[in-house]
Amino acid sequence: MKTMGLNEIREKYLEFFESKDHLRKQSAPLVPINDNSLLLINSGMAPLKPYFTGDEIPPSKRMTTCQKCIRTPDIDNVGKTARHGTFFEMLGNFSFGDYFKEEAIKWAWEFVTEVMEIPEDKMYVSIYEEDDEAYDIWHKIVGLAPDRIVRLGKADNFWEHGLGPCGPCSEIYFDRGEDHGCGNPDCAVGCECDRYIEFWNLVFTQYDKDGEGNYHPLANPNIDTGMGLERMATIMQDVGTIFEVDTIRHVLDTVCGLAGIQYKDDVKNDISIRVITDHIRSVSFMIGDGVLPSNEGRGYVLRRLLRRAARHGKLLGIEGTFLSQLSREVKKTSGEAYPELVEKEETIAKIIRLEEEKFQETIDQGLMILEEEMEKLKKEEKDILSGETAFRLYDTFGFPLDLTRDILEESGMDVDEDTFHEEMKKQKERARKARSDKDNNAWGDDLFTHLTEDTLTEFVGYQTLEATGKILGMVVDGQPVQDAREGQQVLFVMDTTPFYAESGGQVGDIGTVEHDECKIQVDDCKKGSLGRHIHHGTVVEGSIRVNDMVRARVDEIHRMSVARNHTATHLLHKALKEVLGDHVEQAGSLVDSKRFRFDFHHFEKLTKEELEDVESRVNKAIRRALEVEKFETDIQKARELGAVALFGEKYGETVRVVRIADYSMELCGGTHLDNISQIGLFKIVSENGIAAGVRRIEGVTGVNTLEYVAGLEGQVRQTAVLLKSNPEHVNQRIEELFSTIKSLEKEIQGLKQQLNKNASEDFLSKAVDIHGISFLAASVQGYEMDDIRDLADGLRDKTQGVVLIAGEKDGKVHIVAMGTKEAVSQGFHAGKLAKEVAATTGGGGGGRPDMAQAGGKDPSKIQEALETGKSVLEKMLVK
Structure with a gap:
């Protein structure tokens, strides 16, 4: 065994399985795509679930990945122990109905003994107690001695997740030696101590579990393996815990440097060091994959x-x-x-x-x-x-x-x-x-699971808006049917369709599907398993049967309106990057026939000038009449061309690129214009924040822009009538009114100051002495909170003590408490005083020791509240 860095181990693993004809795939984002059963990806197989269930066809029957994972059930133990963590990487090799147990076991043993060069006498394996097939492979083919093969029960060596695919597993352990053990003479594989560390789990998915608990053999069993990269690194680097692995230790040492302390000098400090080290890795990867802080x-x-x-x-x-x-x-x-x-x-x-x-x-x-x-x-x-x-x-x-x-x-x-x-x-x-x-079932499917796996949809909607196809299946009221009649709402799948299925933020197409004896009005189209296009519609004439040949027509006006808005979002994305910076990244979108919504990463509200600049850039681009090119290529070539991939989208090996001349290039499966001049006009309607670091722009294009502007003109005319002015002179009229208002406000402020001055003289005589501190409590009528605060401020300066003012305005109680530094030093706390006084009037509030304000609901209790204030102050002040 030789020391090996974590990054080197990762690469050696992936290269090894590439040599065994596995397709290497990049790690999926931590945010699950089209899977509501998980908050975050927590295993190597989680992003590949559709391939195991048959919902999607894998790009290769053999795949290998290193998957980013986060698990949080033991979050409260992170730091307290040296073994718990929230972020980890899972190496895996997978077979979708291709090779099975023998290859999986042989290759695993070859990798750990020949590539990692781990001594055979340092390793043990466990198998499911009833899996004689795995035992024979380990013993008779690999040559492992019987005393190194441990049979364990279902809780340890059988993988299942609710209903659906499941099966036995075999785990590989590394023996770290007696000095890591518990000292128990019965210590062996499966013990909870730190001697035997399990680092690779080979799952043999060979059964399908039904709702009655029966296990049915799968026609095409699968292989799902998972090796903890950090665990393997602890073995290869001969360190005690994952926190001492090279890459993680680098972060840990930086934490120690910031705190000016040493790791393992203080048990309590070590807990904090490990918490910070683990959590910063998790949050960095989560934010990198588009997760933003929120309360849910x-x-x-x-x-x-x-x-x-x-x-x-x-x-x-x-x-x-x-x-x-x-x-x-x-x-x-x-x-x-x-x-x-x-x-x-x-x-x-x-x-x-x-x-x-x-x-x-x-x-x-x-x-x-x-x-x-x-x-x-x-x-x-x-x-x-x-x-x-x-x-x-x-x-x-x-x-x-x-x-x-x-x-x-x-x-x-x-x-x-x-x-x-x-x-x-x-x-x-x-x-x-x-x-x-x-999503009640992690292995859930749509309503067309009764169709065979080769019953698929060919989408021809990029090339044409009309096509002839065959009805492959129908569902009415949640049940598969052979025919549907006039008046019924129906879901149906066709072998060929021009209807775009809702995806990537773009709504589905609408239109008609018909033959000589039937007409269906299609109001939506969504994707189901295996990429089938599921059409939503109502039978408006006649009846239709499965296997009928039909003519499908997409509503061209709707399609073009959607395309205008979709192509416009690509222009908007580019303009935002130019104006705000390269950190701008799409965080979501919705485009329909009326308007578009575009969410993006940015950290502050856009200024009026920035919005005008963005809008101007988009409209200038539209006037350039740039052609929109759409083509397919492989994912690697697209990246080399510089195409922008959008967060939250799942891309296969073949991707569709939308290139707008020299202006913009993105991976996108949506429908687009042929030339951006077809957008006509582009107008931003609103901009606002929707989450921490995420802004949203909504806008309109084409004829919708004209309708929007017409609506604004109508509002201007209505405003002019209310102001008794002409639309052309609205701004001038508003300025005149503002000038009048400002003059009146100044006059009112002068009257208030005079009123406060007169009131101050009247109130000063009400001040009393409480333990050497002057206390003035008074009530006022018709004062706003700001006015009460100004009054209290002046009275405090004059009395050099504590002031409590309560007033009523429009049925609400306003309370202000203030005091000098000397009063505070003797125990006075304005926040606590205001809170208890407000409670008497059915309200609440608080603030600093020297100044606080509060509100109440019952004006009839104001006098009682002031008496309460006096009693509270007497208890506060030091005698």
Whole structure:
């Protein structure tokens, strides 16, 4: 055995299986494509699921990949142990009905013994206890001694995921030696200690499990293997844990450098170091694959990992934001294998920094709430914080439980962790139910599974809007049928169709399908298994049967309107990059016949000038009348040409390229114009943010632009009538009104100042002394909050004490509390005073120790609230 770096191991594995006629595929994005059963890709086979189920035809019957994966069930253990992590890479070789057990086992053994040169006497294998076939291959063909083959039960060596394809598996273990063991004389493969490390699982998918628990042999069994790259690296580098592997250790050492500490010098610090090291790898890859921080789904996972890492940075004493800097170190170690880390380096760093800064704000809010809850506990002579409160801090403010626990411990308090975890469980159940509602079966299919695998659709809609085809299958009311009659809604599949199926953000075509005795009005078209085009329509005349020959016609006006908007988004994408920078990347789109919607990565609202610049560039391009070229090529050639691939799209070996002369080139399966001059006009209607770092532009093209402008003209005319002006003079009239309003506001402000001055003189006589501090409480009528704040500010300066003002305006209560620094030093806290006073009126609020404001609902309680304020202040001030 020789020392080997993680990146070298990855390449040797992929090269080995390429030599065995496997097609090497790039890692799929961490975001599952067309699979609602997963939040994030968690295994090497997950992106290949459609090939195993037969929903899609694989580009090769033999494939090999190194797949990025994230698993978060044990997130709370990450850092506490040296073996848990959220991000990992899974090496795999796969067979879709081609080779089976013998080849999979022989090649696995060849790779580990001849390529990795791992000594045979260091390895053991496990098999499913009933799998004699695997035993014979290992023993009789490979030559492994019986004492190195361990039979384990179903829980350990049988892979299944609900219903569908499943089967036994065989795992390969490395014996790290007695010094890594538990000392138990019965220690062997399967023990929970660190001696025997399992690094490769060979899954033999040979059964199909039905709803009654029966296992039926598959006609074409599959091979699905998974080797943990980091685990293999620990073996090849002879290190204790994944955190000491070369690429991961580089990130870990950078964390230590930022904190000014050494790894393994302090157990508590080591936990934080490992958390940060693991989590920054996960978040860098997630953002690189288009995930953005949010409060739900995969965005919530990202936010949780980011905030957990940021919190542990605080525990290590790292000042300010630092995770964005660490993301660049991830790029250094993994960027060669995963170019998206290099291409999106600045985007990844910027999103991380923005999220870190946001967390700094929320964590301060959480601290204030926790301090208030601790004060309540002290008054009630209790020392256990409720689990509900701890969960609210976690869920609303991203406040980690361990932080809550640490702060409470400093004051001799504890937290009800059982209830906290119950609340956490409820949240997970809600999230799980939401996902299962979308897709109840991870191996789910559409309503045309009754059709044979060779019953496919040929799409001819790029070349023609009319075609003749045969009805291959129909579904009415969720059930397969042989015929459909007038008035029935029907889903149907044809062998040839010109109808574009909804994909890539473009809506499906509409039109008609008919023969001499029937007419179907098609209102949509979507893709099903194996790329079948499923047409949605209503039988408006006659009846139709399976195997009928029909004439299909796409609505040309609808198709062209959609094409205008789709081609326009390509121009928009290019213009945004020119105006805002290369970090702009499409994050989603929707194009129909009326308008387009384009989502993209950017971190701030576009200025009026930027929007005008983008719109101008697109319209200038349209006036150039550039031709739109559409052609197919292989994915590698497309990349070499510089075609832009869009996030979230799944590309095969053959891709369609849409090239607009020298202006734009993207991989796109949508329908487009032949010349961009056919767009006519382009108009941006709106621009707004839809998520952290994601903006959305909506717009119109062609005749829809004229309709939009006509609508605006109508609004201008209506506005002119209201202003008693002509449309041409609306701006002048508005300026005149603004001038009048400004003059009146100035007059009102002067009257308010005079009123406050008069009121101040009246109120000063009401001030009383409380423990040496002047206290003035007063009520006012008809004052806005700003006016009350100005009044309180002047009174505080005059009394040099504490001022509490409450007023009523339009049925609402406004409260302001202020005090001098001397009052604060003696125990006064404006935020707490305002909060308790507001509670008397049915409201709430708070603020800083020297100034706070609050609101209430019951004006009749104002006087009572002021009395409450006096009592609260008496308790606050030091006697």
